[in-house]
Amino acid sequence: MKLLVLLVFVTAIHAKHEKYSGWKSFYVKPVNNDQxxxxxxxxxxxxxxxxxxxxxxxxxxxxxxxxxxxxxxxFLAKEKICHRIHSEDLKEQFDIxxxxxxxxxxxxxxxxxxRLPYDNYQTLDVIYEYIDQIAEDYPEIxxxxxxxxxxxxxxxxxxxxxxxxxxxxxxxxxxxxxxHAREWITIPTVTYxxxxxxxxxxxxxxxxxxxxxxxxxxxxDGYVFSYERDKMWRKxxxxxxxxxxxxxxxxxxxxxxxxxxxxxxGADDDKCSPIYAGTEPFSESETRTVGDIIDxxxxxxxxxxxxxxxxxxxxxxxxxxxxxxxNAFSLHTVGIDMANAINKLSxxxxxxxxxxxxxxxxxxxASGASDDYAHFRGVPLTYTFELPGFxxxxxxxxxxxxxxxxxxxxxxxxxxxxxxAFVTGARRAGELxxxxxx
Ligand SMILES: *[C@@H]1O[C@H](CO)[C@@H](O)[C@H](O)[C@H]1NC(C)=O
Ligand SMILES: *[C@@H]1O[C@H](CO)[C@@H](O)[C@H](O)[C@H]1NC(C)=O
Ligand SMILES: [Zn+2]
Numbered sequence: 175m176k177l178l179v180l181l182v183f184v185t186a187i188h189a190k191h192e193k194y195s196g197w198k199s200f201y202v203k204p205v206n207n208d209q210x211x212x213x214x215x216x217x218x219x220x221x222x223x224x225x226x227x228x229x230x231x232x233x234x235x236x237x238x239x240x241x242x243x244x245x246x247x248x249f250l251a252k253e254k255i256c257h258r259i260h261s262e263d264l265k266e267q268f269d270i271x272x273x274x275x276x277x278x279x280x281x282x283x284x285x286x287x288x289r290l291p292y293d294n295y296q297t298l299d300v301i302y303e304y305i306d307q308i309a310e311d312y313p314e315i316x317x318x319x320x321x322x323x324x325x326x327x328x329x330x331x332x333x334x335x336x337x338x339x340x341x342x343x344x345x346x347x348x349x350x351x352x353x354h355a356r357e358w359i360t361i362p363t364v365t366y367x368x369x370x371x372x373x374x375x376x377x378x379x380x381x382x383x384x385x386x387x388x389x390x391x392x393x394x395d396g397y398v399f400s401y402e403r404d405k406m407w408r409k410x411x412x413x414x415x416x417x418x419x420x421x422x423x424x425x426x427x428x429x430x431x432x433x434x435x436x437x438x439x440g441a442d443d444d445k446c447s448p449i450y451a452g453t454e455p456f457s458e459s460e461t462r463t464v465g466d467i468i469d470x471x472x473x474x475x476x477x478x479x480x481x482x483x484x485x486x487x488x489x490x491x492x493x494x495x496x497x498x499x500x501n502a503f504s505l506h507t508v509g510i511d512m513a514n515a516i517n518k519l520s521x522x523x524x525x526x527x528x529x530x531x532x533x534x535x536x537x538x539x540a541s542g543a544s545d546d547y548a549h550f551r552g553v554p555l556t557y558t559f560e561l562p563g564f565x566x567x568x569x570x571x572x573x574x575x576x577x578x579x580x581x582x583x584x585x586x587x588x589x590x591x592x593x594x595a596f597v598t599g600a601r602r603a604g605e606l607x608x609x610x611x612x
Contacts, residue, residue: 225237232486301391330460348548352391361391409424430451435494477553493546507602
């Protein structure tokens with residue numbers, strides 16, 4: 175028996191992406207709210223995993239395991255929900271994605287004179303080296319904090335960027351990424367923000383008027399696991415006990431683990447679920463670290479952005495019940511301004527951003543998410559960004575199957591346009607709430 179278990183593990187490690195053999199992915203496009211809600215209400219039943227979120231008239235991409243594919247297709251046909259195949263076999267598509275990244279690595283390795291390249295996805299080591307180097311090179315304005323550790327013992331590194339070491343009462347802006355392991359594109363948008371705040375300063379007012387906290391990789395264990403082993407990994411890598419299910423189903427969905435309405439909706443008690451909420455709120459050191467930052471700076475924090483992918487969306491609370499918060503007008507108008515800043519720079523083959531309340535926009539609620547928590551604690555402007563992942567379906571020139579990753583050739587573009595949104599968001603937050611505590 176022991177030998178068999180060992181063999182299974184060894185095989186799993188060597189056969190890359192084998193787990194996803196036979197899985198398919200579909201584009202789905204609900205054309206009205208009724209279709210959107212019908213679709214999202216089936217998420218638990220068909221184990222649907224939306225890699226790119228759908229909204230009304232916004233095509234999403236959903237992964238479906240082999241045993242649910244027939245029923246899912248029957249359901250789509252019955253409800254007349256527009257759909258088409260995205261990938262016939264996930265394993266094959268992942269192998270192609272890997273090659274794309276590898277080819278790009280070979281092509282660009284020799285010409286990277288700069289420090290952190292934006293022409294490909296980077297390993298955690300490269301990202302951490304960059305963060306360390308920035309702290310070392312700019313000690314006057316940058317403070318590296320790495321006092322807490324991930325479940326597997328990796329340092330959780332974030333930068334505090336300030337002209338006076340956070341000693342004045344400037345409003346604080348917080349941005350994080352990578353809480354969901356597989357959302358690789360989110361991380362460079364935050365390192366790029368660091369670059370624009372300290373290395374290539376074209377908006378000097380941002381440091382004159384604000385203090386910044388930038389946390390590029392909230393879930394480093396998950397990122398490494400996704401990068402090296404399982405591309406679709408989403409959760410942390412924690413183990414709660416020594417039981418078999420713990421080993422087979424590790425980790426907690428970080429964005430269901432915050433201490434607000436925890437595990438009430440759109441989260442799961444099942445350890446094996448990709449949206450497992452954990453044994454209790456803040457069971458994960460990764461989410462506790464974010465929670466501690468919010469607590470420490472709550473008096474001055476005016477803007478909180480957590481970057482996710484995909485969907486080209488800017489979403490705001492309340493995500494757990496779809497109600498609008500007291501300052502929904504500000505949340506919406508600042509959201510629109512940020513989206514416009516992106517849309518102005520975006521490429522013609524990418525969809526425009528959608529802005530709205532999370533639950534109303536994506537058609538399902540989720541509890542224990544960090545944006546709701548930060549808003550509940552008193553941060554006036556809190557957002558979830560869903561970065562763009564897929565080119566427009568109407569673009570005839572795009573005849574290639576699209577993979578599960580934003581093609582690395584678009585990383586720089588997404589960083590530049592997302593930075594424009596951060597700039598706009600910061601300035602608008604300053605106008606609206608800059609005097610929060612004076
Ligand atoms: C910032 O980067 C741009 C584009 O590479 C460059 O043209 C510009 O000179 C840089 N500005 C500063 C202040 O470093
Ligand atoms: C939704 O949640 C918010 C925040 O907890 C609360 O203020 C609001 O009353 C809730 N809405 C409904 C309809 O329960
Ligand atoms: Zn996410």
